[in-house]
Amino acid sequence: MSTTRTSTTQTTAAATRLRCIACGATPDSAAQDFRCTTCGDLLEFFFPGWISAPLISDTAALKALWLQRRTSREELDQSGVWRFRELLPHISAEHAISLREGNTPLYHLARCARAIGIENLRAKHQGMNPTASFKDTGMTFAASSAHQGGFKWVACASTGNTSASMAAYAARGNMHGLVLIPDGKISWGKLSQALDYGALTCQLRTDFDGCVRILNELVLQKPVYLLNSVNPYRIEGQKTAAIELMEQLGWEPPDHIIVPGGNLGNSSAIGKALVEMRELKLISRLPKLSIIQAQGANPFYRSVREFGGKKLEPMTADTLATAIRIGNPASWKKALRVLEATGGEVEQVSEIEIAIAKAEIGADGIGCEPASAVTLAGLKKLRRSGFVKTSESVVLILTGHQLKDPDFTIDFHRGELFSGTPGAETVPAKHLQRAPIVLDADLGAVIAALDAAERNS
Numbered sequence: 161m162s163t164t165r166t167s168t169t170q171t172t173a174a175a176t177r178l179r180c181i182a183c184g185a186t187p188d189s190a191a192q193d194f195r196c197t198t199c200g201d202l203l204e205f206f207f208p209g210w211i212s213a214p215l216i217s218d219t220a221a222l223k224a225l226w227l228q229r230r231t232s233r234e235e236l237d238q239s240g241v242w243r244f245r246e247l248l249p250h251i252s253a254e255h256a257i258s259l260r261e262g263n264t265p266l267y268h269l270a271r272c273a274r275a276i277g278i279e280n281l282r283a284k285h286q287g288m289n290p291t292a293s294f295k296d297t298g299m300t301f302a303a304s305s306a307h308q309g310g311f312k313w314v315a316c317a318s319t320g321n322t323s324a325s326m327a328a329y330a331a332r333g334n335m336h337g338l339v340l341i342p343d344g345k346i347s348w349g350k351l352s353q354a355l356d357y358g359a360l361t362c363q364l365r366t367d368f369d370g371c372v373r374i375l376n377e378l379v380l381q382k383p384v385y386l387l388n389s390v391n392p393y394r395i396e397g398q399k400t401a402a403i404e405l406m407e408q409l410g411w412e413p414p415d416h417i418i419v420p421g422g423n424l425g426n427s428s429a430i431g432k433a434l435v436e437m438r439e440l441k442l443i444s445r446l447p448k449l450s451i452i453q454a455q456g457a458n459p460f461y462r463s464v465r466e467f468g469g470k471k472l473e474p475m476t477a478d479t480l481a482t483a484i485r486i487g488n489p490a491s492w493k494k495a496l497r498v499l500e501a502t503g504g505e506v507e508q509v510s511e512i513e514i515a516i517a518k519a520e521i522g523a524d525g526i527g528c529e530p531a532s533a534v535t536l537a538g539l540k541k542l543r544r545s546g547f548v549k550t551s552e553s554v555v556l557i558l559t560g561h562q563l564k565d566p567d568f569t570i571d572f573h574r575g576e577l578f579s580g581t582p583g584a585e586t587v588p589a590k591h592l593q594r595a596p597i598v599l600d601a602d603l604g605a606v607i608a609a610l611d612a613a614e615r616n617s
């Protein structure tokens with residue numbers, strides 16, 4: 161990677177500062193690649209003095225203000241991100257690009273809870289965002305910062321969801337979007353979104369990590385604004401999912417929050433919000449935040465389990481949960497801090513465990529994309545190990561909508577997802593598979609199918 165680092169026009173508001181997570185340097189503005197110009201590590205926002213700021217220290221008034229905004233006619237108040245702007249860096253309203261993101265539902269997963277043997281299991285469905293993934297909460301904020309900086313082009317490397325989200329927000333903000341995706345390794349649903357929103361979409365013959373490498377070099381040579389989650393504005397926007405969750409729970413934290421881990425931006429953001437809310441006394445204790453990776457894309461799991469978090473060895477990742485097919489996660493140090501601060505765990509789950517968990521979430525009438533289902537699969541393991549207890553409350557963060565990757569779902573239900581893989585016939589999934597039945601257009605045939613289903617139910 162080139163070492164040239166040009167300064168952008170973005171600066172932080174008076175009450176907000178940027179800080180390097182490794183060397184602690186506090187630059188006034190970020191370089192194009194959002195890396196520390198001293199040591200090359202990631203930057204984060206911090207808020208010196210906000211504990212004593214009158215509006216923020218009156219927690220009851222702050223909570224009331226946020227709630228009241230839900231009934232406001234103002235566009236930004238209606239956003240589940242901008243509604244919490246007191247805990248975000250300042251971006252002026254004229255530059256805000258919003259699709260009314262956030263405000264996502266919190267559902268009980270009653271059947272899943274019974275099957276696992278825990279009393280209180282809920283899912284916050286971030287797939288219910290405008291482009292159907294959690295990325296919108298970070299994207300509204302970071303795309304707005306690009307707009308404020310006067311950028312014509314914004315860009316990201318993506319496994320699909322970031323690109324869909326970025327393309328939409330770029331279009332809304334009259335900016336051009338450049339998308340770098342791994343050729344053949346993202347779902348059609350996500351690719352189709354980026355195309356429809358008008359992004360310049362380049363399918364590179366490499367994996368996600370290869371796309372990131374090229375983009376990091378590109379932004380040092382061209383005036384293109386980087387919208388991956390190394391951009392600390394993305395993390396700030398994504399924090400709001402945790403704030404909104406606490407509001408939905410009446411500011412009574414659950415015992416556990418479980419998130420999928422890919423590039424590790426989302427776990428970092430949710431963890432940052434939890435720590436900040438605790439610091440501001442918006443909540444009285446920290447939930448344990450646990451991170452689940454697919455076994456074939458588990459560099460963070462291995463970093464923690466094998467190296468005690470001292471280093472991360474990049475790997476060539478492979479999983480059918482393409483959203484988290486990532487071998488060199490950028491935010492692993494931030495995620496590690498979150499595990500340490502909250503006392504959470506890291507787990508890995510197999511392809512079969514992911515597929516079964518996804519069908520179980522579907523059977524609860526909720527549904528999600530494969531990468532989101534690692535949360536339930538991971539919870540089962542954490543329950544078995546005793547880390548999660550029967551009486552404890554758990555919230556899974558479902559990151560993407562069920563319709564993002566229908567091919568996975570259809571292949572699973574037709575019994576074709578693992579065909580060709582050794583041991584596929586022994587996959588214990590028959591009870592969940594609902595392959596469509598092709599029949600003649602005949603009433604008797606439909607009644608026979610109904611009766612057979614009734615007998616088997």
Ligand code: F0G
Binds near residue numbers: 427
């Ligand atoms: N779940 C979904 C549905 C995702 O799309 C991603 C990441 C993750 C989980 C993991 O989140 O990277 O913050 O740890 N998708 C990225 C993308 C990388 O390009 O869309 P993370």
